[in-house]
Amino acid sequence: MEPNLLLQTARVATRYCLPNGHGELPHVMQLLDAYLDSFSASWTIVTAYERTKSLCCVQFVAARELAEVQDPFYKRWLLNRTAEDAARGGDLPAVRWIMESYLPVETVDNVTDVAAANGHLQILQWLYDHHRQRVRFGGVEMCGALEYKNERVVRWLRCHAVPRVECRNDVLRSAAKAGNLDVVQWMCEEFGLDGAAVLKVAVRCCQWETARWIIERFSSTGPLLDMYFAAHHGVLSFMKYMAARELGGFYTGTLVVAAAYGHLDVKWLHQDRGLMLTVDVMKEAAQDGHLNVVKWLFETSSDLCDSSVL
Known part of the structure; x- marks a missing residue:
């Protein structure tokens, strides 16, 4: 039966075929669950949480785990993965249920790392208060x-x-x-x-x-520190600072990257550090449209503008 038709059948049954005024009918709900369940045999709690982010779905799948899922090492992996996914999204109710109901005494390896990286302080605080011995702090x-x-x-x-x-x-x-x-x-x-x-x-x-x-x-x-990244971002003050302490390494690539990103620091690199102007420097500045740099390079050394630049 098509999924949409299956769901429509269940809606009709629950809305029109159940008696009114009889309170909860758990046995009927169990039958409806079984009728609609086309996934729990092939899903794990990891699959359930990844696809739905629903704690109810995780609980539903966990209650119907197949025999092959009962391997303790595999279950520990499922515990860890699902706890990590829930912590990544800041889903404290899911973390709480997984920790306290799925495998309530097993250690969980990386849940604190994931919660911290994603900024979920409430999960860290709860783990610290309730399960400090089971997780890694x-x-x-x-x-x-x-x-x-x-x-x-x-x-x-x-x-x-x-x-x-x-x-x-x-x-x-x-x-x-x-x-x-x-x-x-x-x-x-x-x-x-x-x-x-x-x-x-x-x-x-x-x-x-x-x-x-x-x-x-x-x-x-030790070795001089390459100033490539300082030149890339045009941080002339830091390059001068490193040069004054004889800690900075200034190479042809330093000049090329400064020109490529439109930084007139190429003046200082050429005049103070003695880096040679080349056609590659002009080419990088020209192809990225840095007119000020191109003008200065041309005024300084017009022979840099050959046919490859044009």
């Missing part, structure tokens, strides 16, 4: 919260779930990536981590304030 859940800029969650985790020793470098890296200077300072000053280890991450992710603090706080040695 003090791991890398702060990483997702940092990288997705969920500041309230970051503050809560700092108070309730300080990262364990083996997870702190990951948290420091995420803080540098996100430009959360407060957390970078906390990890370095409170736990003695080496901020220089994430300087390259801060520069690559354009977190200039964080990078400056790391440079000032830690004596940075």
Whole structure:
């Protein structure tokens, strides 16, 4: 029977064929459920939640699980996946039922990470209050919260779930990536981590304030840091800062990317850092329509404008 016709049949039966004034008829509802159920034999609770986001549907499927679903390892996987999906969407009632009714004593691995990354503080608080021993706190859940800029969650985790020793470098890296200077300072000053280890991450992710603090706080040695990303975004002040400390690496590609994105920083890169102007620099500026850069390049070196540029 076609799905729409099947549903219409059920609507007619419930509206016109049931007696009035007889209260609830659970046996009739069970028969209607069985009549309409064309999916529970092939669905798992993961499928049910992914497709419907309905706790009632998850409960319906869970009550009709087939024998092969009873394998304990498979059921733990179903528990974890469904809990993660519910936490991702901030669905606290679904998380509560999955944790307390589906497999009420099993550990759940990544639900805190997912809730933190998606900014669902109410789920973290409930897990902390009711199931702290079954989930992981003090791991890398702060990483997702940092990288997705969920500041309230970051503050809560700092108070309730300080990262364990083996997870702190990951948290420091995420803080540098996100430009959360407060957390970078906390990890370095409170736990003695080496901020220089994430300087390259801060520069690559354009977190200039964080990078400056790391440079000032830690004596940075080693290979020069490529200024490609600073040139890409036209952050001349940071390039000058790095040049003054002899920490910045300035290459032909630095000049090319500055021209490609229309930054007149090409003047400084050429005049102060001695980078050579090439036809590729002119070509990049011209094909992206950066007239000011093209004019300056032409005035500085007219032989850059060859047939390939035109």
